[in-house]
Every structure is written in structure tokens, then in C-alpha cells.
Amino acid sequence: MKLHVHTHLTRANFTLAVDCTLPLSGVTALFGRSGCGKTTLLRIISGLDPAANSRVAIEQTSGDITVWQDSRQFVPLHRRRIGMVFQEPSLLPHLSVRENLLFGFRRTPEAERHVTFDDAVNLLGITELVDRPVHALSGGQAQRVSLGRALLRNPQLLLLDEPLSALDTQTKREIMPFLSRLANDVDIPIILVTHAAEEVEQLADRVVFMHQGDIERIESLADAILRPDSPLFIDRGAASVLYGELGAVNAHGLQSFGNRDIQLWLQPTGVTQSPALQKQQKTRLRIMARDVSLALNPIPDVSIQNQLPATIDRIDSPEGGRVVVVCHLQDGQVILAEISPWAKAQLNLHVGQSIVVLVKAVALLN
Amino acid sequence: MKLHVHTHLTRANFTLAVDCTLPLSGVTALFGRSGCGKTTLLRIISGLDPAANSRVAIEQTSGDITVWQDSRQFVPLHRRRIGMVFQEPSLLPHLSVRENLLFGFRRTPEAERHVTFDDAVNLLGITELVDRPVHALSGGQAQRVSLGRALLRNPQLLLLDEPLSALDTQTKREIMPFLSRLANDVDIPIILVTHAAEEVEQLADRVVFMHQGDIERIESLADAILRPDSPLFIDRGAASVLYGELGAVNAHGLQSFGNRDIQLWLQPTGVTQSPALQKQQKTRLRIMARDVSLALNPIPDVSIQNQLPATIDRIDSPEGGRVVVVCHLQDGQVILAEISPWAKAQLNLHVGQSIVVLVKAVALLN
Amino acid sequence: QNLTVVAAASVRHAMQDIVASYQQQFPDDAIRIIFGASGGLTTQIINGAPFDLFFSADTALPQRLYDEGLTTGKPVVYAEGRLVLWSADLDASTLTLHDLTSPNIRRIAMAQPRTAPYGQRAQEALTNLGLWDVVEEKIVFGENISQAARMAEAGAAEIGLIALSLAVVPPLNDQPFQLIDRDLHAPLTQAFVITRRAASNPIAHRFADFIGTPEVTAILRQHGLHS
Amino acid sequence: MLSLSAAEWQAIGVTLKLCLYSTLILLVIATPLAWWLAQRRTKVRIIVQALVALPLVLPPTVLGFYLLLVLGPRGAIGSTLESIGLTHLAFSFTGILVASVIYSLPFAVQPLQEAFRQLGQRPTEVAAMLGAGPIDRFITVILPLTRGGFIIAATLSFAHTLGEFGVILMLGGSIPGETQVLSVLIYDHVESLNYAAAHRLSLLMLAFSFLTLFVVYSVNRRFEVSKL
Amino acid sequence: MLSLSAAEWQAIGVTLKLCLYSTLILLVIATPLAWWLAQRRTKVRIIVQALVALPLVLPPTVLGFYLLLVLGPRGAIGSTLESIGLTHLAFSFTGILVASVIYSLPFAVQPLQEAFRQLGQRPTEVAAMLGAGPIDRFITVILPLTRGGFIIAATLSFAHTLGEFGVILMLGGSIPGETQVLSVLIYDHVESLNYAAAHRLSLLMLAFSFLTLFVVYSVNRRFEVSKL
Numbered sequence A, B: 001m002k003l004h005v006h007t008h009l010t011r012a013n014f015t016l017a018v019d020c021t022l023p024l025s026g027v028t029a030l031f032g033r034s035g036c037g038k039t040t041l042l043r044i045i046s047g048l049d050p051a052a053n054s055r056v057a058i059e060q061t062s063g064d065i066t067v068w069q070d071s072r073q074f075v076p077l078h079r080r081r082i083g084m085v086f087q088e089p090s091l092l093p094h095l096s097v098r099e100n101l102l103f104g105f106r107r108t109p110e111a112e113r114h115v116t117f118d119d120a121v122n123l124l125g126i127t128e129l130v131d132r133p134v135h136a137l138s139g140g141q142a143q144r145v146s147l148g149r150a151l152l153r154n155p156q157l158l159l160l161d162e163p164l165s166a167l168d169t170q171t172k173r174e175i176m177p178f179l180s181r182l183a184n185d186v187d188i189p190i191i192l193v194t195h196a197a198e199e200v201e202q203l204a205d206r207v208v209f210m211h212q213g214d215i216e217r218i219e220s221l222a223d224a225i226l227r228p229d230s231p232l233f234i235d236r237g238a239a240s241v242l243y244g245e246l247g248a249v250n251a252h253g254l255q256s257f258g259n260r261d262i263q264l265w266l267q268p269t270g271v272t273q274s275p276a277l278q279k280q281q282k283t284r285l286r287i288m289a290r291d292v293s294l295a296l297n298p299i300p301d302v303s304i305q306n307q308l309p310a311t312i313d314r315i316d317s318p319e320g321g322r323v324v325v326v327c328h329l330q331d332g333q334v335i336l337a338e339i340s341p342w343a344k345a346q347l348n349l350h351v352g353q354s355i356v357v358l359v360k361a362v363a364l365l366n
Numbered sequence C: 001q002n003l004t005v006v007a008a009a010s011v012r013h014a015m016q017d018i019v020a021s022y023q024q025q026f027p028d029d030a031i032r033i034i035f036g037a038s039g040g041l042t043t044q045i046i047n048g049a050p051f052d053l054f055f056s057a058d059t060a061l062p063q064r065l066y067d068e069g070l071t072t073g074k075p076v077v078y079a080e081g082r083l084v085l086w087s088a089d090l091d092a093s094t095l096t097l098h099d100l101t102s103p104n105i106r107r108i109a110m111a112q113p114r115t116a117p118y119g120q121r122a123q124e125a126l127t128n129l130g131l132w133d134v135v136e137e138k139i140v141f142g143e144n145i146s147q148a149a150r151m152a153e154a155g156a157a158e159i160g161l162i163a164l165s166l167a168v169v170p171p172l173n174d175q176p177f178q179l180i181d182r183d184l185h186a187p188l189t190q191a192f193v194i195t196r197r198a199a200s201n202p203i204a205h206r207f208a209d210f211i212g213t214p215e216v217t218a219i220l221r222q223h224g225l226h227s
Numbered sequence D, E: 001m002l003s004l005s006a007a008e009w010q011a012i013g014v015t016l017k018l019c020l021y022s023t024l025i026l027l028v029i030a031t032p033l034a035w036w037l038a039q040r041r042t043k044v045r046i047i048v049q050a051l052v053a054l055p056l057v058l059p060p061t062v063l064g065f066y067l068l069l070v071l072g073p074r075g076a077i078g079s080t081l082e083s084i085g086l087t088h089l090a091f092s093f094t095g096i097l098v099a100s101v102i103y104s105l106p107f108a109v110q111p112l113q114e115a116f117r118q119l120g121q122r123p124t125e126v127a128a129m130l131g132a133g134p135i136d137r138f139i140t141v142i143l144p145l146t147r148g149g150f151i152i153a154a155t156l157s158f159a160h161t162l163g164e165f166g167v168i169l170m171l172g173g174s175i176p177g178e179t180q181v182l183s184v185l186i187y188d189h190v191e192s193l194n195y196a197a198a199h200r201l202s203l204l205m206l207a208f209s210f211l212t213l214f215v216v217y218s219v220n221r222r223f224e225v226s227k228l
């Protein structure tokens, strides 16, 4: 399934200009700074803002195209089977929690009711809330009910505008796998607006980066994570990216990655094992500089298995007392290590020196 | 300054029972799962829910007590000089952004206007929004204006209910230091409700943990971070805590930590250097298991400087393919290491074995 | 000092002429006239209205004021009204009350017998002719006689049983009318009283005296208020 | 004390019928009109809104008179009706019903308009996204959320029709069983200084109205939606 | 065409004064009353709310009659006034002002009550937290946010007072320059079958009202608050 969106919307200080085709499978994260147009884009897709000159169409896997909006037609919202969680709490105030949850469910053909009331209520931990009036909910509870209501609509497309922002970590962790299953197993594509890199990492199959009303790029999660300058990880310090091929999983449950010259072992995850990646010749890993240590020689008898010979290209000392050492591996790829100034002194590190980089497996692809 | 709160409020399925004294200096984080009563507590403190049988009083550093509410008196809200950011966007819809921002400012005595309009607007990145009507704001923009409005009230106490939840990382990073400065330099105490561990880590001086209407405990940030089972880090895997004394900062800018038997070096931070901690005889470090590697022997010539001899007590293999090794150090303290099953096999680890634990300095106190 | 005269709506035109004529003789006497429904005016006088002279459309209401001691003397009859048949579309002069049964006449307008003397008398006339029960369902009631006249004038009622005093002034005077035999009903005598508050008002008495003059009688006759 | 005459019973019947019908019709007419008026204001909408309030400005008897001119056999509407074989509307229940509707229109339209305006877009958007079509949305979301406005519109319309007699008197001709309503009877009693009868009927009407309003407001309370 | 008689000019003056005064007084009285009624409903509130609507139920002339009984020299209030050296209220401008206020009270209270109820707590809470005291809050937050309700209350009250004549006629006695308002004059013209004069005055009143309403609604539009 694919989503075609073409729109050009102008407001006083803001222009949204989008012309893109989004693969609609799994979870698509919409990522961008506050005010960049994420909500606006969702509203155009959903038909809530039927901006002129817009075209919104769904292309089925079969190639059939359902046009939701173009210059000649406009499918009314209630015929679109979209589930939406608004950014603001938007429960219907005259209905109880139960009635809110069932509002869309009741209007869904029975054959389509894959997510049931009990499913949603249990998943979201709102069993005890169902008979309350909605004004007796806390902020996070209201957000969960909103999400449940959208899920129970059993939609063909889920548009979620920061649906987890008011939730505590534990609740989030309970809900995220469900969303993932919904997208991948039940095949309900999700477009998810979020500011949290963890949500993107754990849920998204691809990321749409928006910037001031433009779609800057659309990348697979792997690509998005691997870009050293990815906006996703702006707060996590320097990182480097290694190209290589994914290999088989060994007897110890680790998967190999690398090329003729370098080899790393990593913990298999959903991403590394996705059929798409398996088929790809080359794939990439993202390694946070702070997960990389340096040694003068290979170290036997240590639990850090990923040890690669490298040569120091540069030694940076950014502020904050940490030292970033830029090295290249045997195949020429660059890797960054973040160490303490004292370690630098002790090891007497200098440009051109041959060293060994130690990468904790756990740091890979996360 | 201290805040005394005593209240006992009963709702259909919820009871808030609080009787505590909060030191009101710097930032106090209110942390707890969705629906545990954080918003309710803030509303009682602010006087928005003047629950019966409640007592709210402010004790000045001088010892003077201002009673805001008890059985005999109730100071009306507008006399309390409290700044509040509500969980839901609550801008006054008939006013422009500028008028919203200035609403409280204009009602603040001139002598108290420490935060100026320009300060707030620049800090929050809303310069271009000031002349808009509030309905023309995105979710995050509205949240920033809300925050700005509360700041411009130049209050004696700031109550912030998830004020950064709708903001992107970059914006958050710009705002957090300001809040910190406000609390510590301008001396406006802040009570901050948040679900984000990073916000707590970066802002809070102490943490109030709430659970189902109770205050479970009130801890300094250091204590909160160091507890191995801290709810703050529920998503970051196993952790261990080491007790020791903080030493001086060495020539390389690292600070020593430990006791007669063990010694670690760590990157000094605001917390480690706080006068309070300096004076303390014993302090603690929190070490994530995944930042700890194991080696059979001490390793020379490696950038990981923290190497401590230890003995394996237990080897756990939780689900997910990772192995957690429980060891004790020479002084008997327990430390956890998370390694791959393969590493365990390669090193042939077994209970009772003497090994060396490697701790990346960067993992300390973070 | 001045004088406030209140008068039933049905004597409006005559009263305006009478006052005009009075003022020619006594130009210094300040007089204002207020018109209303007789019943309403009576209620108001009972409740302290600042009215000096009350010209009713009947004799019962002034009598009642007298009985309650609110007047300076007994009611004085100043006029007698007559009922007429009047129609906007038909030539009423060719019709009699018996013609009211004709199917051409769908609606008959008259005043409400409960409140208006003209309505009472019209009902009496119809009853005496044995027509009341026959035509009752065609009848529409005005709250007062002028409202009944308006219904007929608008053509909404094919015919009206209205006051002669209305049929002789615009806008009704361009259509012919048929006088109803005065023997078919009790007389439509109309009386006035001087209220107690005007007891010492010389103008009130002067005006009351003026009512008896031939000039006034002529004006009244002109307006179909034979006395 | 409350032994009523046949005429009074008849008047009660006519009155209730008139009030119920006109309230219902008003709600039916006023709802779409108010909805339309509640949308983004344009000059046309402002003009229509001002026009809607105009029936209030004329004294009822005068309004009744003009309606008699228009709805009677010679008037634009009355004559049209006659020409297509119907009867004109003067002196008929239909006529006073039309008049009551016109006269009370502002009381129905304005509260509804404000209720719709206050409602905002969000609830409708939510319901649409959840699969509710326009009528469904109206019944399940808009109606309950603007119930306060509807209650006000209905009670003001009902009470106003109950008390109004000027328009009805002029246009209705006070025909027993057809257009003679209670308010006219009470008026008659007062005019003919039959105060005892007037008091009795007034009291009856006040008591009935009070009870009705009390019940309506009590029921409304139970369904009231808490606002944040 | 619009050359008016002295009586008409006088009536225009009285009418405008009456409408303005009664609208202002209504807003002053209705605002706290509506505010009180908009709080959590209790039985007492429901009773008061039902009572407020009752003046509507009686025919205006009848209401005027009862007011005359109460405010006149023999009435409870009128006689009390007289006994303390003041004059009773019947047949005076003050009297018809009181009557208009009572008669139009429901039109002022009910829209305001609903506006306050719809407003909810949040804006007031916000303003209080930002340092605004009760009066400050009322002026800077509640008033602008419930302006729609105020406009409706004011226009309905104004228009209704403009058109009302039954109460005024009965209680005021149609005294020129004091209690004779335009609506009474128009009624009078119609009663005397002086249609030309009635048409002229009616047209004048409609035109004036239309213009007033148009201006009010236009200005209101400009300040309207967008709802989500």
C-alpha cells in the first residue's frame, strides 16, 4: 500500500509544500521540530483540512488507486476508515470512557473488527476506567483512551499525533509492541508523529523528516538511524556508521556483520533480520562514539568481542572534557571513539598510531 | 524554603493521601505512573482544588510560615504568585500570543519582573509567534507559550505539569538549562511533573516518587539515580550501585571515587561537585550493567581506565539473548555486567571465578 | 393644571373632534387624550391611574367605578352606538343579518362579547333572530370592535358586525353599510365619569359640561354615535 | 377552585397543541438556520441574523395585523394558497401556528446559534473520523453537546408562545377550539374585570409552566456535560 | 415621509431610554444571577431558573395587570413606597422600566447562563493563577469569552423591550412623554385604523432595529474568538 500526497498550503508565516509517495506498510514516523507542519500534514491526509489543490490517494498493493481527494472528488471523512489520535485530548465529553471507546467500533463492519474491546482495554490498562465519565481521567489516561478509541475503529490507516507523549515509560513500553504488531501482523499501516527517538527506533519502519513545511527526506529506519547527523540522535553525541553485509546468526546467537576486512558481531534484532535487509548486499551500522573504547593491542579474554585494528586520523577535544578520536579501519571506514583525556594521555595516543577499537556489541544498531 | 502539604482527598476509585514537607529549592521532580495523582497534587498545592482537610503552607528560609490553606484560611489563587503550566494547552483563546504572555507579567509588581518579555520570547523561540492568535499555533508552540506565560508571571513557585512533553529534543535542550538557571540562580523553586528520565536527570535536584495516590519517597536526585530499582530507569536494563567517597579532581580532569579497596575515575559533573556531595562522607554511583565488560585479567593499554578485580557470584540469562553476570568487588560490593552469551562461552565464565570488571568512565553517574 | 381624558377606542375619532372643538373655546386648557380598551382603562383607574375623565364604551364599567367610590358622581350617558354590517368586498347595504348564513360568507368578524359591549349586543341581535347557533362557527372575534373592523377591512372576514362610528370614518367609509335594527339588542349606551382625583379640577367639570352642548351632540351624531 | 369551563378546557387543548407544534417546528427550522449562521460570519449571514431578530421589534398586535394582511385572502401568501385550491391562513390554527413560529423564531435561533458556535469543530471532527456520517454526528454528538442551547431555545419558545396573545388574537380571531388559546381567555377575563377568573387561570398556567420547566431543567441537569 | 409628529418624537425618546436602561439593568442583574445559576445545579438553582422563565408565560397585558396590582398605590410594593414618602410605580417611567426588566429577564438570564456554563473553569483558573482577582478576571477573561452570550442577551432584551407594549400599556397608561412608547403608538395607529401612520412608524422601527442589529453583529464578528 502506498499513500500519495500532494499539497501546497500557504498560511501567514508557514507554507506546507508536500509532494510525496509514502510506502504504507508498518509504521511510518513523522519527525520534525515543533511547528514544522506534522499535524497539518496529518490533517490533510485525513481530510480534516481539505486544503485546495491537494491530492490524497491510496494505492493498494494490487495497484488499485483510491482517490480520497483531488480537484474533482472528496471522500467524506467518515467513509475513509482512518483512525486518528489528535495531539490535544479530544474525547467526546458527553460520553463515558466505554462509549468513547465503542464509538468507532460500533461503526465498523463486523468483519473488520480485528481489535476487540477487551483487547484494547487490557492493552492500554484502562479496564478500571471504562465506566467513568471522561472528565474524571488524568491526562495520560485520557490519551490512552484516545488511542484505544482509534484502535477500536479498526481502521485501514492509523494517524497518531504524539499518542504516547503523556505516558510514563512503563505504559509506553507496554503499548509500543502492540502498535508494532498492529502495523506488521494485522497490517494496519501507522503514521506516527513523535518527538521521541526511542519511539522511532522501536516502532518505525521508515522515517519522514520534516523541516519548516517541507519533507526533507523519507528514509528507512535503518538509514535514518545510521546517518551520523541524524536529527533523531541529536542529543546522544558523536556517532559513526559502518557499511557491511549482514551474515548468519552463529551458534551463540550473534549475527555477523562486515566485509572482507572487518567483522563485528551483533545482537540480532527485528531490523537486522528483516527480509528486506537480508536481501540487501550492503547494510550499515551506527555506532555511538561513547560506546567505543581504544586499546593499543588486541585484548584476549575480555567480554568485548568486537575488536578491530584501526589507525588514528585525528584527535578532537570538544568542550566538556571528553576526547573524540577519529580512526579509520582496515577497509578505510571511519569510526569515532569517545574517551577521557586521561586515557588519551595514558595511552599516549597520536595521529597515525595503529590501535584497536573495542565496540560493545550492545551498542550496535541501537 | 519549604512546602508543607497535608491532604486527604477521596474520589470514587482514587485516594490521594499526602503529608509531606518538600524542600523548595531548585527543581523538584514529581515522578509517577499515569493516574497516580501528580496533577491532583499540583492542583491542591496551587489552590485550584481547595480540597477540604488540606493544609498547604510555605516556610521561608527565615522560618516564617505563610499558610496558603488550612481549616481557617484560604489565600485566593491570584494572591499566591504561583506560575503554572497546565497539562492541557490552556492559552486564553481570546488573546493573542503576546497578550497571553503578558497577562501575568502585567499583574506582577515591577520590582519582581526578573524575567522579561524578551528573555522569555527568545528563550522559547517564539519571537515570530507573538502577534498570532493562539489558535494559529501548533501543539508544541502552544506549550512553549504556556511555559513563557508562567515564567513571565515571575512567580515565587513554578508548578509545571509536563511542560516539555510536546517539544522536540532540540527545543527541550534549549529550554532545560534555562529552567535550571531559573531555579538555582534566580531562586524560583520549580515543581516539575515529567515522565522523562532525561528531564529528571538534567533538571531535578530531588525527586518525589508517587504511586497510586501516595508519595512513596522523596529523594535527592543522586539517591534517586543510584537506586538500582529506580523507576526512573525502568527501560535501561539492570544497574548496580557502588558506595564510596568522592575524591579530588586529578590533572586530567577526572575525579576519583571509591574506598580503600576500589577506585574509579569519573567525569566530574554538577552533581559530583555539588558542595553537599563534597561534604558527604559516603556517596554512590550508579552503573548500568550494559556499560560494564568483563576480562579475565587486567588489561593494559586500553582507554577503559576503570578496571576492578571481582569474583563472579551468579550468572543470569534473562530473555533477549543477553547474559547478566553478578560479581562482587574486593570490598564486597556487587556489580552487574551485561555481556553476550558468546562472550560468556569464550571466557568460560563460571561462578566463583576471579575476573576483572571494566567500566567505561562515561557510564558513571549518568 | 391640565386634564387627562381617557376614552374607549371606539369613540376615538369623535373624541378627537370634540376636544378640538373644546379647545377652540378654551384654548388655555391643556388637554391630553389617551385611548384604550374600556376594561383596561377601568382597571387602571381602580389602580390609581392619573386620569380625570373616563369615556367608556358602555355604562357598566363607569357604573362599577362609581360603585367603588372612585368617581365624583354617577355615570353620565353621552352617546349611543349602533351596530352595522360592513364588508370590504360585498355591498353590505343590500344584506341583512339573515344573509350571514349564506355559504358565500365564510367568516364574520365581531367583537368579543366577553369584553366588548359591541360584541355583546351583536350576539344579542343574532340570538334574537335565532341565527346565533347557525352562524357561530363562522364568527371570528376581535379583542375590541376596532380589531373586528380590521379583520373585515383586510378582507379576511367577508363581513363584519362593527360599530357605526367606525363605518363612517376612513378607511371604512368608502364602502356602504347596513344598520342593524336597534331593537334587536339592548341599547349601546355609553357613559362617562369624572374620577375622584379630578374632583377639584375645574377643567374637568368644564369639559364635562361641554359634553352636554349641542355642538358635541352634533359631532357625536356625525360619528354615528346618536344620543 | 380549578373546576374549568368547557371553553377553558378547549383553550387548554389548543394552547398545548400550539405550543408543542410551534416549539417542534421552531427547533426543526431553527437548527439548520442556526447551524448555517454559526459558520464563519459573512455579510450575508450577519444580515440574515439581524433579520431573524426583527419579528421581536414590532408590537405583537401590529405583527399580527401585518401577518393578517399577508396570510389573509388578499395577501401574497393567502391568495396564492387560495389560487391553488387551499384556504388562506387567517383565522385558522395553521395561521396562528405560522405566526407563533415567526414570532418566536429569534428565541430559538439565537441560543442555538451560540451553542453551535461554542461547540467548535473538534467533536464533529472526532465523530467523523470515527465513522459517523452527518446525520449520525448530529444525533450522537452535536445534539447532546449543544443540549443546553436546545433546552433554552425550546423553553423560551414554548413559554413565549404560551404567553403570546397579541399576534394570535389578531390573526386567529379567537375561535373556540381552533384559535382561542388560554392567554386570550385570561386577557378577556382581565379586560372584563373578571379578576377571580383571571387569577384562577393565571395561577393554573403559572403552576403548569413552573412544573414543566422544573422537570425539563431537572432532567437536563442529569445529562449535563462537565466542562473542564 | 419621515416627518414625525411631536408625540412620535417624544415616544422615540421614551422608547430609546426605556430600551437602553432596561437592557443595561438587565445585564447588570442577569449577569450575577446567570453566573450563580451556571454553577453546579442544585434543586434551589433549578427552582430559581424555572421562576426566571415564568414572566414569559403570562400574556403581557395580564402580567402588566398583576404588576399594576403590586406596584400600584394599593399593591404591596406601591403602598410600601408611598408609606415611606415615595410615589408608587404605576404610570411612571420607573414603573414600566421595572416591568420591562421583569418581562425580559429570561431573555437575558438564559443565554448568559448557558454561556457561563459552556465557558468551564479553565480560563478562570488560568487567569487566577496569573494574578487576576475576581473583578479583573471577569472583565479581562470571562466577559470577552462569553461575549456571544452577552450579545444575544442584550439584543434579545433590547428588541423585546422595543416591541413590547402589553405590559407597558397596562402599567404605564400610555402617558405621552412618560410612558408612551413607540410600540404603543404604533398599536394605537393600527387600532384607529390609521394604517399609513402605522406603516410609517413600523418601517422606521424595523429599519432602525435592523441597522442596530447589523452594526452590533458586525462588530461582534470582528472580536469573535476562534474555537478549535
Ligand SMILES: Nc1ncnc2c1ncn2[C@@H]1O[C@H](COP(=O)(O)OP(=O)(O)OP(=O)(O)O)[C@@H](O)[C@H]1O
Binding pocket: A135, A136, A137, A138, A139, A140, A141, A166, B011, B012, B013, B014, B032, B033, B034, B035, B036, B037, B038, B039, B040, B041, B087
Ligand atoms: N474529576 C475526577 N473524578 C474522579 N477521579 C478523577 C478525577 N480526576 C482525576 N481522577 C482520577 O484521579 C487519579 C489521579 O489523577 P491525576 O490527574 O492527578 O493523575 P496524574 O498523576 O496527573 O496522571 P497523568 O500522568 O496521566 O496526567 C486518576 O486515577 C484519575 O483517574
Ligand SMILES: Nc1ncnc2c1ncn2[C@@H]1O[C@H](COP(=O)(O)OP(=O)(O)OP(=O)(O)O)[C@@H](O)[C@H]1O
Binding pocket: A011, A012, A013, A014, A032, A033, A034, A035, A036, A037, A038, A039, A040, A041, A087, B135, B136, B137, B138, B139, B140, B141, B166
Ligand atoms: N490556524 C493557523 N493559522 C496560521 N498558522 C497556523 C495555524 N495552525 C498552525 N499554524 C502554523 O503552521 C505551522 C505548522 O503547524 P503544525 O501544527 O502542523 O506543526 P507541528 O509540526 O504539528 O508542530 P508541533 O510538534 O508543535 O505540534 C506552525 O508554524 C504553526 O504556527
Ligand code: MOO
Binding pocket: C007, C008, C009, C010, C011, C036, C037, C038, C039, C056, C057, C115, C116, C117, C144, C145, C146
Ligand atoms: O373600549 Mo373598546 O375598545 O371600544 O371595548
Ligand SMILES: [Mg+2]
Binding pocket: A038, A039, A040, A087, A161, B138, B139, B140
Ligand atoms: Mg502538532
Ligand SMILES: [Mg+2]
Binding pocket: A138, A139, A140, B038, B039, B040, B087, B161
Ligand atoms: Mg496529570
